[in-house]
Amino acid sequence: xxxxxxxxxxxxxxxxxxxxxxxxxxxxxxxxxxxxxxxxxxxxxxxxxxxxxxxxxxxxxxxxxxxxxxxxxxxxxxxxxxxxxxxxxxxxxxxxxxxxxxxxxxxxxxxxxxxxxxxxxxxxxxxxxxxxxxxxxxxxxxxxxxxxxxxxxxxxxxxxxxxxxxxxxxxxxxxxxxxxxxxxx
Numbered sequence: 001x002x003x004x005x006x007x008x009x010x011x012x013x014x015x016x017x018x019x020x021x022x023x024x025x026x027x028x029x030x031x032x033x034x035x036x037x038x039x040x041x042x043x044x045x046x047x048x049x050x051x052x053x054x055x056x057x058x059x060x061x062x063x064x065x066x067x068x069x070x071x072x073x074x075x076x077x078x079x080x081x082x083x084x085x086x087x088x089x090x091x092x093x094x095x096x097x098x099x100x101x102x103x104x105x106x107x108x109x110x111x112x113x114x115x116x117x118x119x120x121x122x123x124x125x126x127x128x129x130x131x132x133x134x135x136x137x138x139x140x141x142x143x144x145x146x147x148x149x150x151x152x153x154x155x156x157x158x159x160x161x162x163x164x165x166x167x168x169x170x171x172x173x174x175x176x177x178x179x180x181x182x183x184x185x
Contacts, residue, residue: 006069006182008051010058011088011161013179017172021076024173028074032177033059037068042182044071044126046092046100052159053183061183069184073104073119074177077167085110086178087162089119091127094155101127102180105162116162119178124156 012034016027029035033055062068073086085107092100103123107115121137128135133154149155163176 004184005047006050006184007047008053008058008061008183008185009046010053010055010181010183011159011179012055012058012181013086013161013163014177015163015165016175017168019172021078021173021175024076024175025074025177028175028177032179034062034068034070034179034181036064037062037066039068039070039072041072042069044102044104044123046090046102046180048097048099050100050182052090058181058183061185069182071102071104071180071182072177073106073179074175075106075108076173076175077108078171078173079167080169080171082167083109083111083164084167084174084176085112085115085162085164086176087112087115087119087160088178088180089116089121089123089158089160090180091120091123091156091158093127094157100156101130104178110164112162112164115164116160119160119162120158123160124158127156128154 014032
């Protein structure tokens with residue numbers, strides 16, 4: 001049986017503006033550098049042993065028309081000045097032999113930092129839940145160590161990628177997106 005398990009992952013974000021919503025999404029994909037791929041959205045498991053690479057390195061591995069798996073958060077508005085954001089968060093155990101969790105978050109009225117923090121907390125909470133562990137992100141976060149420590153003394157690293165923008169002043173559609181892009185090779 002051929003198993004499709006990503007070996008590498010990178011994060012990217014983008015913003016687009018256009019009078020048509022779909023084209024603003026296309027421009028956000030262009031800004032993120034992934035417009036040439038056939039994107040397949042997947043749910044939220046970060047594979048064991050998966051390596052996180054830079055956006056530039058990841059983009060160099062994409063070919064036009066390539067089927068590309070992504071965990072994607074996106075949000076749009078055509079209201080002038082309305083703040084929109086999208087974020088993906090990752091929580092992965094310190095033990096790289098275990099899987100991690102990727103969350104998506106889409107919000108109105110949140111800054112990029114607020115959405116990024118929420119996405120990280122959500123990923124850590126969801127990972128803990130799948131492992132049968134209770135986790136209160138506010139209590140588990142160790143600022144000094146930059147990781148979550150659970151009640152069973154498991155440790156999770158976290159990170160996020162987020163984008164926010166204000167709706168275009170002339171009422172054009174504004175789309176923001178944040179993606180975790182998975183590479184198979």
